[in-house]
Amino acid sequence: MIKVMMLMMAVCALTSSSIGYAQNVSEIKVGIIGCDTSHVIAFTKILNSKQPLQEADGIRVVVAFPGGSPDLPDSQDRVAGYVAQLKNEFHVEIVDSIPALLGKCDAVLLESVDGRPHWEQVQPILAAGKPVFVDKPFAGSLVDAIRIAQLAEKTKTPVFSSSALRFTPGIAKARNDEKTGNVIGCLAYSPCAVNQYHPDLYWYGIHGAETLFTIMGKGCVSVQRTYTEGTDIVTGVWNDGRVGTFRGIRHGHKEFGALVFGTKGVHTTGGFTGYDPLVVEIARFFKTGKSPVPLSETIEILAFMNAADISKKNNGAVVLLSDVLERAKQQAAGK
Numbered sequence: 001m002i003k004v005m006m007l008m009m010a011v012c013a014l015t016s017s018s019i020g021y022a023q024n025v026s027e028i029k030v031g032i033i034g035c036d037t038s039h040v041i042a043f044t045k046i047l048n049s050k051q052p053l054q055e056a057d058g059i060r061v062v063v064a065f066p067g068g069s070p071d072l073p074d075s076q077d078r079v080a081g082y083v084a085q086l087k088n089e090f091h092v093e094i095v096d097s098i099p100a101l102l103g104k105c106d107a108v109l110l111e112s113v114d115g116r117p118h119w120e121q122v123q124p125i126l127a128a129g130k131p132v133f134v135d136k137p138f139a140g141s142l143v144d145a146i147r148i149a150q151l152a153e154k155t156k157t158p159v160f161s162s163s164a165l166r167f168t169p170g171i172a173k174a175r176n177d178e179k180t181g182n183v184i185g186c187l188a189y190s191p192c193a194v195n196q197y198h199p200d201l202y203w204y205g206i207h208g209a210e211t212l213f214t215i216m217g218k219g220c221v222s223v224q225r226t227y228t229e230g231t232d233i234v235t236g237v238w239n240d241g242r243v244g245t246f247r248g249i250r251h252g253h254k255e256f257g258a259l260v261f262g263t264k265g266v267h268t269t270g271g272f273t274g275y276d277p278l279v280v281e282i283a284r285f286f287k288t289g290k291s292p293v294p295l296s297e298t299i300e301i302l303a304f305m306n307a308a309d310i311s312k313k314n315n316g317a318v319v320l321l322s323d324v325l326e327r328a329k330q331q332a333a334g335k
Contacts (some may be wrong), residue, residue, distance in 0.1 A: 034112030192248025
């Protein structure tokens with residue numbers, strides 16, 4: 001706690017570099033925190049391209065803080081390689097602290113592949129008023145996710161988090177497809193590898209869970225999970241009686257996508273097509289300060305995934321999201 005407070009005090013002492021939302025901006029300097037995911041390279045390659053996407057013109061990654069989690073091989077084994085690539089291929093400056101990074105950028109990509117440090121890492125960003133995209137998983141727990149949302153509201157700092165699957169064209173348009181009509185149900189699917197330090201679906205099932213909510217929208221009230229070693233089936237009931245299901249795949253062929261049921265037809269969405277659509281949304285977010293995904297929806301998705309874990313521990317019992325959220329809010333408040 002003392003470490004976090006000192007870090008925030010150091011950040012507050014910095015001169016905040018305001019972007020000036022909804023104004024013409026010639027250049028937005030972006031800093032990356034956490035160099036332990038392939039997204040670091042993928043996003044930088046798009047933003048720093050000599051022929052950038054039109055929406056991302058003027059936005060460049062200029063500085064990075066390596067970060068990394070020593071107890072997580074998926075993190076620690078990647079940092080050195082990605083840092084070297086950022087430095088040598090994209091000429092990104094590497095710094096040794098978050099305060100040093102915040103003094104050199106206007107906006108932040110919080111990319112740490114481990115969700116656990118996100119709460120600590122995001123605090124100085126929000127204290128400095130820098131808009132931040134928080135990559136998946138948004139946090140290592142629902143409690144931390146609620147704390148991030150509350151601090152973002154308190155500091156009036158724009159925060160955006162999303163899986164790239166949300167903006168894949170086939171998935172993005174599925175909720176309002178004329179051929180399908182009104183969405184009355186959905187079966188979303190994705191790979192679902194798990195990690196011992198995170199709730200099961202946070203680690204990779206987030207992609208399928210976010211696909212489900214992209215198509216169904218908010219309003220899930222209860223969750224029930226069936227678990228086997230190779231498969232998860234997580235069924236949610238929405239407040240209007242609609243039913244949405246996530247199928248997590250650990251054995252067999254792994255793919256992303258959804259089957260959408262509507263008043264006029266049934267169709268499949270297709271799967272992942274690349275990071276360009278997400279980066280376009282991040283660029284717009286950095287320029288306007290307006291997130292395309294309300295934090296309330298991100299919190300509901302995490303609550304859905306938390307409820308799935310509780311259902312698993314209780315042999316597939318039905319779990320109410322309202323109970324899960326209330327318990328987490330009390331913990332976030334220290335009660």
